[in-house]
Amino acid sequence: MNNGxxxxxxxxxxxxxxxxxxxxxxEFIAGSINVNPAIVRKEIGNxxxxxxIESKEGKGGGYTLGKSSxxxxxxxxYRAVNDSPLLGRANDPNPDCPVGRQINDxxxxxxxxxxELFLKQLDKITVKDFVKRFE
Amino acid sequence: MNNGxxxxxxxxxxxxxxxxxxxxxxEFIAGSINVNPAIVRKEIGNxxxxxxIESKEGKGGGYTLGKSSxxxxxxxxYRAVNDSPLLGRANDPNPDCPVGRQINDxxxxxxxxxxELFLKQLDKITVKDFVKRFE
DNA sequence: CATACTGTAATAATTTTAATTACAGTACAA
DNA sequence: TTGTACTGTAATTAAAATTATTACAGTATG
Numbered sequence: 001m002n003n004g005x006x007x008x009x010x011x012x013x014x015x016x017x018x019x020x021x022x023x024x025x026x027e028f029i030a031g032s033i034n035v036n037p038a039i040v041r042k043e044i045g046n047x048x049x050x051x052x053i054e055s056k057e058g059k060g061g062g063y064t065l066g067k068s069s070x071x072x073x074x075x076x077x078y079r080a081v082n083d084s085p086l087l088g089r090a091n092d093p094n095p096d097c098p099v100g101r102q103i104n105d106x107x108x109x110x111x112x113x114x115x116e117l118f119l120k121q122l123d124k125i126t127v128k129d130f131v132k133r134f135e
Numbered sequence: 136m137n138n139g140x141x142x143x144x145x146x147x148x149x150x151x152x153x154x155x156x157x158x159x160x161x162e163f164i165a166g167s168i169n170v171n172p173a174i175v176r177k178e179i180g181n182x183x184x185x186x187x188i189e190s191k192e193g194k195g196g197g198y199t200l201g202k203s204s205x206x207x208x209x210x211x212x213y214r215a216v217n218d219s220p221l222l223g224r225a226n227d228p229n230p231d232c233p234v235g236r237q238i239n240d241x242x243x244x245x246x247x248x249x250x251e252l253f254l255k256q257l258d259k260i261t262v263k264d265f266v267k268r269f270e
Numbered sequence: 271c272a273t274a275c276t277g278t279a280a281t282a283a284t285t286t287t288a289a290t291t292a293c294a295g296t297a298c299a300a
Numbered sequence: 301t302t303g304t305a306c307t308g309t310a311a312t313t314a315a316a317a318t319t320a321t322t323a324c325a326g327t328a329t330g
Contacts, residue, residue, distance in 0.1 A: 004224045004287075007242055011226070014234055025306070032232040036289050041308065058297025059305040074245070089139045089286090089318090091146070097167040099149055099269060106268045107142055110209070114256055118249050125245075133241045134234060139318075160275070171320050176276065193328025194274040224287090224317090275328080282321070289314065296307075 005081040008033055008043050010130065013052065013077065017069040017131045023062030043081075050080055069131060075122035140216040143168055143178050145265065148187065148212065152204040152266045158197030178216075185215055204266060210257035 011033045015024060026044070030037040044063055047053045054066040090107065093100030146168045150159060161179070165172040179198055182188045189201040225242065228235030 003242075003246075004226060007226045007238070010242070011228065011234065011238055014238065018234060027306090032229050032235045034227050034229045034235065038290075038309085039288065045308070055307065056297085057295075057307045059303095060298060061296080061306045063307090091139060091142045092169055093146065094167050094169045099146065099153060100167045100169065102269055103142070103146055103149065106265065107138075107145070109268075110260075110265075111138075114253050117256060118253060121249055121252060130241065130245075133244075134237055162275090173278085173321075174319070177278080180277070190276065191328080192276045192326075194272095195329060196275045196327080198276095271330105273329085275326105277326075278324090280321100280323085282319100284317100284319070286317070287315080289312100291312075292310090294308085294310105296305100298304085298306095300301100300303085 005043065006078055008035065008039070009047060009077050009081050010074070010127070012040065012044060012047065012063075013065070013069065013072065013127045014131050014134070016053065016063060016065045017127060018134065020065065023056060023060070023064060025062045029063070047077075047080060050076070052077075052080070069128040070126050072127040073123050074125045074127070074130065075119040077127070078119065078122055140178065141213055143170065143174070144182060144212050144216050145209070145262070147175065147179060147182065147198075148200070148204065148207065148262045149266050149269070151188065151198060151200045152262060153269065155200065158191060158195070158199060160197045164198070182212075182215060185211070187211075187215070204262040207262040208258050209260045209262070209265065210254040212262070213254060213257055 012029055015029055015032055026037040026040040030040045033040065044053050044055065048055055048066065051066045052072055053063055055061065055063050090104050093103055095101045147164055150164055150167055161172040161175040165175045168175065179188050179190065183190055183201065186201045187207055188198055190196065190198050225239050228238055230236050
C-alpha cells in the first residue's frame with residue numbers, strides 16, 4: 001500500500017480540473033503538492049498512459065486533463081497507483097509450520113474481499129465529485 | 136498503514152488458539168512467523184494490554200489467549216495495531232495554494248469513510264472464524 | 271542458585287519511499 | 301537557427317519507516 005502516491009495523483013488531477021483550459025507545468029504542480037517536480041512528471045507519466053492526462057512538450061508546454069473529470073473515478077486513480085490497496089506488506093512465515101504455511105493465503109483472501117469493497121466505494125466517486133469539495 | 140503488524144498479531148492469535156491449553160514461548164511463535172522473538176514479545180505486550188493474551192513470566196512461562204477466540208473480532212485486532220487502516224502517509228502540501236490547503240482534509244474524509252466500511256466487515260469475523268480456515 | 275523464560279529499551283540494519291541531479295529530447299519564439 | 305523553457309526518464313542520494321538485533325533486568329521454577 002502507498003497512499004502518498006494516491007494523494008499525489010489525486011492532487012494533480014484536482015489541480016488540472018480546477019485550472020481547466022490552462023497548461024500547468026510540473027513545477028507549478030509540484031509547488032502545490034510540495035514535492036519534487038521530477039516526481040510529478042513521473043506520476044503523470046503513469047496517469048498519462050491511462051489517458052487521464054495529456055502533455056505537451058517543449059517551451060510553453062505542460063499538462064491538461066486527458067478526459068473529463070466526470071469520467072475518471074477514484075477507483076481508477078487508486079488502481080493506477082496501487083494494485084492492492086489493503087494487502088500491503090506481508091510476513092515471510094515458516095513453511096514448515098502448518099499455520100505459517102497457510103496464513104498468507106488466508107490473509108490475502110481477507111484483504112482481497114476488503115479491497116473489492118473499498119474500490120466499489122471509490123468507484124462511485126469521480127474526480128469531479130472530489131473537486132466539488134473544494135468549493 | 137501497516138499490515139505487517141496486523142499479520143503478525145493475527146498469526147500470534149491463530150497459533151494460541153490452535154495450541155489452546157499450552158503455554159507458547161515467544162521463540163516458538165517467532166519461529167512460525169519467522170520474525171525476531173523480541174518483536175513477538177513487543178506485539179504481545181500490546182495485545183495483552185487489550186486482554187486478548189495472557190502471559191506467564193519465568194521459567195516454563197509463555198503465552199495463552201486471554202479470552203475466547205470467538206470473542207475477538209478482526210476489527211479489534213486491526214485497531215490494536217493501527218488507528219486508521221487506509222489513511223496512511225499523507226503529503227505535506229503548500230498551504231498557500233487553495234488546493235494544497237484543503238486536500239488533506241478531503242482525503243481524510245474519504246479514507247475515514249472507507250475505514251469504517253472496512254472495519255465493519257472485519258467486525259463480522261472473529262479470530263475463531265479465521266482459525267477455521269486452517270482446517 | 272542455575273535455568274528458562276518475559277519485559278523492555280537502545281541500537282543497528284534493512285527496506286521503502288521520496289528527493290535530487292542530470293541530461294537528452296522537443297517546441298516555441300526572437 | 302539559436303536560446304529558452306519545458307517534458308521524459310534514469311541514476312543516484314537521502315530520508316523515513318520498519319524490522320532485526322542485542323542486551324539485560326525481572327520473575328518463576330525446580
